[in-house]
Amino acid sequence: MEYLKGLNEAQYEAVTTLEGPLMVLAGAGSGKTRVLTMRIAHLITNLVDPFNILSLTFTNKAAKEMKERIGKVVGQSEAKSLWMGTFHSVFARILRSEAHYIGFPSNFTIYDSQDSLNVIRKVLKDLKIDSDLYKPKKVQARISNYKNNLITVKAYLNNPELIEADERANMKSIGVIYQKYVEACFKNGAMDFDDLLLRTNELLTRFPEVLAKYQDRFRYILVDEYQDTNHSQYLIVKALASKFENICVVGDDAQSIYSFRGANIQNILNFKKDYPDAVTVSLEQNYRSTQNIVNAANVVISKNLQQFKKNVFSDNEEGEKIKVYRSLSDADEANFVAGNIWEQHNSEQKKFTDFAILYRTNSQTRAFEDALRRKNIPYKVFGGLSFYQRKEVKDLVAYLRILINENDSEALSRIINYPVRGIGETTQNKLIVFADSQNVSVSQVLDNLGFYAPNLKLNNGILTKLSDFWSMIKAFQVMLKTENAYNVAMEVAKRTGIIKFLKDDQTPEGISRVENIQELMNSMQGFIEEQQQLDDGDPSLPNFLENIALSADTQTDKNEDGDQVSLMTIHLSKGLEFPVVHVVGLEENLFPSFMSSSTREELEEERRLFYVALTRAEKQVYFTYAVSRFQWGKITSAEPSRFLSEVDEQYLEFVNPATESRFSNNSGLKSSIFDDEPSEPRFFKKKDAKKTIERNEPQLIPQNLKPVATARIINPSGNSSQDIEVGDRVRHDRFGVGEVIFLDGTDPQNIKAKVKFQHEGEKNLILKFAKLTKV
Numbered sequence: 025m026e027y028l029k030g031l032n033e034a035q036y037e038a039v040t041t042l043e044g045p046l047m048v049l050a051g052a053g054s055g056k057t058r059v060l061t062m063r064i065a066h067l068i069t070n071l072v073d074p075f076n077i078l079s080l081t082f083t084n085k086a087a088k089e090m091k092e093r094i095g096k097v098v099g100q101s102e103a104k105s106l107w108m109g110t111f112h113s114v115f116a117r118i119l120r121s122e123a124h125y126i127g128f129p130s131n132f133t134i135y136d137s138q139d140s141l142n143v144i145r146k147v148l149k150d151l152k153i154d155s156d157l158y159k160p161k162k163v164q165a166r167i168s169n170y171k172n173n174l175i176t177v178k179a180y181l182n183n184p185e186l187i188e189a190d191e192r193a194n195m196k197s198i199g200v201i202y203q204k205y206v207e208a209c210f211k212n213g214a215m216d217f218d219d220l221l222l223r224t225n226e227l228l229t230r231f232p233e234v235l236a237k238y239q240d241r242f243r244y245i246l247v248d249e250y251q252d253t254n255h256s257q258y259l260i261v262k263a264l265a266s267k268f269e270n271i272c273v274v275g276d277d278a279q280s281i282y283s284f285r286g287a288n289i290q291n292i293l294n295f296k297k298d299y300p301d302a303v304t305v306s307l308e309q310n311y312r313s314t315q316n317i318v319n320a321a322n323v324v325i326s327k328n329l330q331q332f333k334k335n336v337f338s339d340n341e342e343g344e345k346i347k348v349y350r351s352l353s354d355a356d357e358a359n360f361v362a363g364n365i366w367e368q369h370n371s372e373q374k375k376f377t378d379f380a381i382l383y384r385t386n387s388q389t390r391a392f393e394d395a396l397r398r399k400n401i402p403y404k405v406f407g408g409l410s411f412y413q414r415k416e417v418k419d420l421v422a423y424l425r426i427l428i429n430e431n432d433s434e435a436l437s438r439i440i441n442y443p444v445r446g447i448g449e450t451t452q453n454k455l456i457v458f459a460d461s462q463n464v465s466v467s468q469v470l471d472n473l474g475f476y477a478p479n480l481k482l483n484n485g486i487l488t489k490l491s492d493f494w495s496m497i498k499a500f501q502v503m504l505k506t507e508n509a510y511n512v513a514m515e516v517a518k519r520t521g522i523i524k525f526l527k528d529d530q531t532p533e534g535i536s537r538v539e540n541i542q543e544l545m546n547s548m549q550g551f552i553e554e555q556q557q558l559d560d561g562d563p564s565l566p567n568f569l570e571n572i573a574l575s576a577d578t579q580t581d582k583n584e585d586g587d588q589v590s591l592m593t594i595h596l597s598k599g600l601e602f603p604v605v606h607v608v609g610l611e612e613n614l615f616p617s618f619m620s621s622s623t624r625e626e627l628e629e630e631r632r633l634f635y636v637a638l639t640r641a642e643k644q645v646y647f648t649y650a651v652s653r654f655q656w657g658k659i660t661s662a663e664p665s666r667f668l669s670e671v672d673e674q675y676l677e678f679v680n681p682a683t684e685s686r687f688s689n690n691s692g693l694k695s696s697i698f699d700d701e702p703s704e705p706r707f708f709k710k711k712d713a714k715k716t717i718e719r720n721e722p723q724l725i726p727q728n729l730k731p732v733a734t735a736r737i738i739n740p741s742g743n744s745s746q747d748i749e750v751g752d753r754v755r756h757d758r759f760g761v762g763e764v765i766f767l768d769g770t771d772p773q774n775i776k777a778k779v780k781f782q783h784e785g786e787k788n789l790i791l792k793f794a795k796l797t798k799v
């Protein structure tokens with residue numbers, strides 16, 4: 025069989041041992057995912073019905089790619105009936121069919137983290153609990169943690185130890201908040217992400233017939249990235265696999281990076297305990313990266329005490345050294361990376377998809393986006409606020425959610441007065457309080473407005489507005505019976521006045537909101553067409569809504585398959601590979617993060633994250649760090665990350681001019697940024713110091729400016745110039761577009777300008793450094 029030929033001996037064993045429990049524990053790039061993919065192809069070739077195979081992946085995108093690859097071996101139609109996806113998407117699907125067992129409607133809404141946060145805020149308000157003491161995000165994390173460890177409200181309330189621990193942490197109301205939160209979700213007919221796992225566990229433990237059904241169905245179970253499963257996921261897999269024990273898990277303890285979400289490395293250790301005769305395969309050859317990268321990664325991870333010993337080697341070329349670039353600011357760092365990509369694209373004919381920029385936190389994205397945009401380099405930011413979480417998109421989706429599940433009070437509160445229709449907060453509160461007093465939902469009150477009206481204490485004008493609103497919703501529901509989801513959504517966007525409301529705002533943001541609504545429609549159309557082509561496709565609105573609720577990781581941009589640079593957090597990059605990887609922001613307190621460097625455990629997890637970043641690369645790695653960074657509205661100085669010094673110098677090459685101490689920060693820098701005449705920083709040559717000034721705009725200058733008529737902007741390279749006058753519109757890299765209101769000074773090297781920016785207000789700038797362009 026052709027597909028088996030490309031495997032090495034250990035991989036071959038893992039692919040062809042089809043029966044019984046099997047664990048592949050191996051380093052990055054050693055072919056674990058490939059083994060999993062080929063194993064599924066091999067199962068199907070050996071006449072296992074794809075219907076009986078369940079494969080759990082880390083992202084939906086990974087599932088899609090695997091399916092395509094398997095399809096190439098066994099035929100696309102066979103591959104289609106595989107059950108493949110993330111834990112959340114697979115079990116959401118199962119919960120829909122079995123929801124009645126646990127008292128949920130089959131059309132339950134899935135709450136993303138924003139929705140759930142809103143519900144928590146409401147609960148806190150109802151309970152009159154100060155949200156400064158109980159920060160909603162913190163409460164959310166705690167509840168999530170309980171759920172992922174299968175600690176239900178009841179279990180919590182019966183566990184004095186947990187209650188005491190929360191009391192000690194000054195969180196003694198967590199129990200009651202947790203209870204109210206669960207009640208609110210249940211009443212809304214909604215599940216949050218953790219519920220999808222928790223309720224699946226409930227389903228499988230409380231109803232043996234349901235368990236038996238899915239045990240029989242999923243005779244072969246495969247899990248990728250097993251090191252990052254949490255307890256709840258572990259129990260689901262264990263329960264499903266316990267009848268046939270045909271379970272194959274692959275993972276790498278050195279890449280466990282989700283312990284903050286409850287991922288538990290113990291699951292790997294437990295595997296041997298749960299299945300004592302499990303076959304364990306280790307893969308040692310890394311096929312992804314050059315020797316230099318693999319060796320550097322080995323050195324880094326060996327600093328962790330908590331790890332299985334692994335030999336990983338590469339037979340690929342030795343490859344280039346890792347390039348280290350010390351930048352003077354975050355903007356400089358971004359310019360260097362964009363410049364490097366641009367240069368390699370032009371001179372070496374590399375595609376933009378060959379490049380990745382990996383960072384520790386989403387907030388680092390903007391500088392790179394700006395730099396790439398300036399060079400007209402196409403890029404895609406993964407993660408962050410997903411398309412479907414943008415306000416205008418969520419608002420329209422909330423209408424659609426209400427059509428499916430009227431009890432979804434979170435959706436209702438979003439739209440009842442959007443666009444504004446005179447149903448203000450007071451009215452909404454009255455409705456909620458009244459509904460509670462009658463023990464019905466707000467939608468039930470609206471359904472029977474005539475009946476409840478005499479007791480509602482609302483004036484006739486408001487009652488008419490409520491009744492009009494609800495009649496409109498009912499009309500959409502009727503329409504949904506005969507029209508497809510796209511037509512209904514279009515009608516909603518028009519009839520409710522959303523499109524008009526958004527179109528009235530002609531600012532760039534307003535225009536992009538309208539485009540986003542258009543994009544939502546496009547994605548709906550695309551979804552319907554895609555589903556119509558599938559044998560078991562489901563183009564219905566509920567299925568569309570489920571897909572977008574679970575789509576945090578999928579790509580939604582127009583040019584999805586275009587040639588573009590990938591920007592993402594390291595967490596999201598897990599499992600992926602790119603020819604050229606830039607690991608940026610390698611500074612203390614950023615990476616390792618200041619939030620996760622106080623204990624050894626935390627630091628080891630950060631180091632694993634660094635290992636993940638490094639091992640994404642096939643050919644080239646760039647490490648960059650800045651000695652000063654624009655953060656929280658001000659410039660702060662930064663020290664190089666300790667991880668840089670943990671990589672043996674033999675694997676590194678320093679791109680900057682030689683410095684006295686490679687990773688030492690230059691504490692003289694901070695003041696020099698603000699001085700007109702820089703004092704010479706300690707480890708910098710004079711040339712470098714000058715650059716510091718030029719690159720670190722803005723230069724703030726005294727307020728007392730006198731107007732002059734014209735000034736000349738000297739381009740930093742000195743070879744071109746532009747005249748500028750008071751009243752001119754100019755663009756600044758960081759502040760955007762603004763109008764020049766004052767100019768001051770006669771020395772062309774030292775002209776100062778006061779510019780009023782559209783969004784950023786007035787700024788005083790030294791022209792020489794501000795790099796303004798006339799627009």
Ligand SMILES: Nc1ncnc2c1ncn2[C@@H]1O[C@H](COP(=O)(O)OP(=O)(O)OP(=O)(O)O)[C@@H](O)[C@H]1O
Binds near residue numbers: 054055056058276599
């Ligand atoms: N036997 C092989 N021959 C040639 N290439 C291989 C072989 N095994 C794996 N590869 C290639 O090596 C790369 C890494 O494989 P894969 O992504 O499966 O590794 P992994 O162990 O899952 O990595 P990670 O830990 O990062 O998820 C892929 O491009 C894959 O196609």
Ligand SMILES: [Mg+2]
Binds near residue numbers: 056599
């Ligand atoms: Mg993998």
